[in-house]
Amino acid sequence: MNLPTDSNASGRDLGKEELALLKEVINSGTLNATKGTMVKRFIKEFAKEYEVPFAYATTSGTASLHTAIAAINPDPGDEIITSPVTDMGGIAPILYQNALPVFADADPLTLNITAEAIAPKITKRTKAIIVVHLFGKPADMDPIMELSEKYNIPIIEDCCQAYFAQYKSKNVGTIGDIGCFSLQQGKHMTTGEGGIVITKDPKLERRIRLFIDKAWGYGDPKPDHYFLALNYRMTELQGAVALAQLRKVKRMVERRRKTAKMLTERLQGTTGMTLPETTEDNVHVYWKYALIVDTDLFGVDVNAFSAMLKERGIFSAPRYIQKPAFMCEVLRDRKTYGRSHCPYDCSRRKGEKEITYDVNEYPGTMKALERVLVLPWSEFYTEEHVDYIAKNIKEVMKFYISKKEKNAKITI
């Protein structure tokens, strides 16, 4: 069986709606959003869907997160707390703003960070907390917002994997101070590359808008380049595709939720697996379907499961990311600017505690990565696809259980 995939037409809802809007853009002869109307239409509709006053389009999820951090404007050497289980696009921008990533341990079952893990990492230099709603499942926001209020630290929500996921009836991205989204090929909605930033705060809005466009004060009586900023402007071509995709995304999310529910029903009660939860107060949108496998019970690691599923045409990502962010070369070896190791070795941190990463502080993260098996998910999965996936997962699990039992007998 060939499962649809988000890397091509088999698993992407791209068609006449996108083409019609693209045609409008081409015929207009204006491909740049400053002069064009399509990106403006897109972000207006996006803001309306999210019931926020401000939305801006960018060139990627990474650009969106960079914009959010730049809007908060940390001083060099300040700290930003985030998850060690995320895309590097959520971490590199912290260093580009000369701030330091500090990691909170991830929950071993959801892989999201929790208030409990964030609290001990807060210092007087903490300038923001980035909360990633991993795989499309909302993090537990209430206690995180309590910390935010108590210490007056802004929250950036990384919603790249969580379009229209809801926490206590609120869309994620509207609970904290800034919400960031990606439109990369593999996300719920796509323009190939692209991103969105939303906020309710007018002060942050101004810096977000400026940062995306070289901080040039368009429309001001005496415009200037007000501060250091880049060009992260989306093109009208992307805007056209984004607008068409936006009009489909809620349906895509609903389809994903429906087929994920089917898989959960079929796998319920299977020994040795924890299935992703979705409740009325915590609505999962299944960017991916992540299983936590009891590897001790089966006596093999998740790579073995993945390899056997692959033989049956089911691709999965064992461990999701091979290692937590702080073990990647860029952070481990502080490969940043020239030979400086800035901002880790930074005059703005003289006399303060050095930021180092000790794997022993992350038992939840390490346990989660050892056990997680991430199944790609698609709005194009049918009941037949789900049956096929469920049947094969059960067979592979059974195979390893009986193999372990056989081995146990031999040793007796």
Ligand SMILES: *Cc1c(COP(=O)(O)O)cnc(C)c1O
């Ligand atoms: C995809 C993703 C990003 C980065 O988005 P790009 O568009 O690839 O730059 C950041 N954070 C998370 C959680 C993501 O899934």
